[in-house]
Amino acid sequence: MWMSNESNRDVSSIFRNPWKQNVSNLEKMRSDLKEIVHTELFLNRRNVKKSQKFKYMIPGGSLTTNLRFYKLMQEYSPEQTVYKRCSIVGNGGILNGSKCGSEIDKADFVIRCNAPPIIGQFIEDAGVKSNITTLNPSIVIKRFGSLRTGSQQSKFINKMKEYNNYIWFPSFSSGLGIYNLAIKVNNLLNGKLKSIKFVHGNPNHFHEIRSYWLNKGLKNMLSTGIYITTSSLLFCDEIHLYGFWPFSTDIHNRPAAYHYYEDMKRTTYHAFNQEFDELLNLHINGVLQLHVKDC
Template structure:
């Protein structure tokens, strides 16, 4: 798993791996590509800013199993903390999910639904990011055509407001490699979840990986009903992800000692 997808070199788009003139094939729309021009090239970092291998990493999903888990302190003890899709980190939740963040993913649909595609809600967006301090925002700008413009707007908004956060664009080659790897393991879905992409990245970037909030079921280990997310009970669109299949693969890795899946309450 650690060698499957070359996360060290391909996790994000950089000047080193995506030169001017390269045709960047989108991983979510297989017949669409973007030829990198000077303007686009100029916004890429020279190399990945993630210094790897990192020692201890936490990947935090958003499952309702995190509620009342008391795992926040354990999450924050990691050297690098990854979160998914701008989850709330208010004081109501930090005891269970922690407050530390080095990288948080942002689905372009969030920019559309919460922030009107940043056409007139830019200040509100920047203010909402304060809780993530100086983290990287990881965005799949080159996965689907409709995600490119919102992702670029995030980049330029953060630049214009001189925000503490910065954007990393997911490299479609990395996402494609991860998707192929898990399909070969038996995960069949229209698209992998953000969480599985991030766990896959962590396994390539970190020496020790613990994952929290990865539990796709409606009851906990004791049979008690739990909400879908730790912060709400809104269900995802059906038929898009195969969360139980993904969890099974993560559990196999847990049993093999490749990573740790935290499901119980933290001591």
């Protein structure tokens, strides 16, 4: 789907006309989501008991929290505020040379996916503002050795200094090992950094969002990008997506790296093409705006 040069030309035709928000369509989708989603993006002391059982985000197993975990949580979730304009930044190579950084940063609320580099050479294209930055466990495991040594921990702390406000972690994604890693990261950041707050992703919220998309035919595990984008529809009045592009060429048929900061093998774990199809439909219907060209 959408992978050939001919398909890319089909996609590019959609972006020739100026985008216009359709508030009625946005409110309709928000209403549909609210029928299914009754929880918050973050676990916090107002929505979690001192001992509570959670099913993992990846089906198979559950875990019961304890008082130690309860004390680590924040008091409330930031999505209780409704923001006028939100930028959600994926990591697609189409950000390279886009000069979209200042446009991204002018949003009232900026969400970045999977702790990408944003300082130095990347600021002009990706911006620097961050209100929520998601952190995949695989990043901590592969890039920082699960924080086993002091040098790995120092390297991780220096990396986290790029961000502000909230670091979101799927602490209940897939087992006790990830849960214990979440607590380790939480304790480390609490002791070393005051500029950010570590927050635990709510698995019940994830299951509710996934249920919405299962009804739409998305059978694969949701990517962080579409999950966070869908969540933001509940607390953002105008949503702009940057760096969401799953293809090896851009709309001008120029090569596009998988990530704007590195080129790596494209994963098949998530249904990125199908997810992009859904986001494209939301763009067409004025629910959100996909930015796929230079700014």
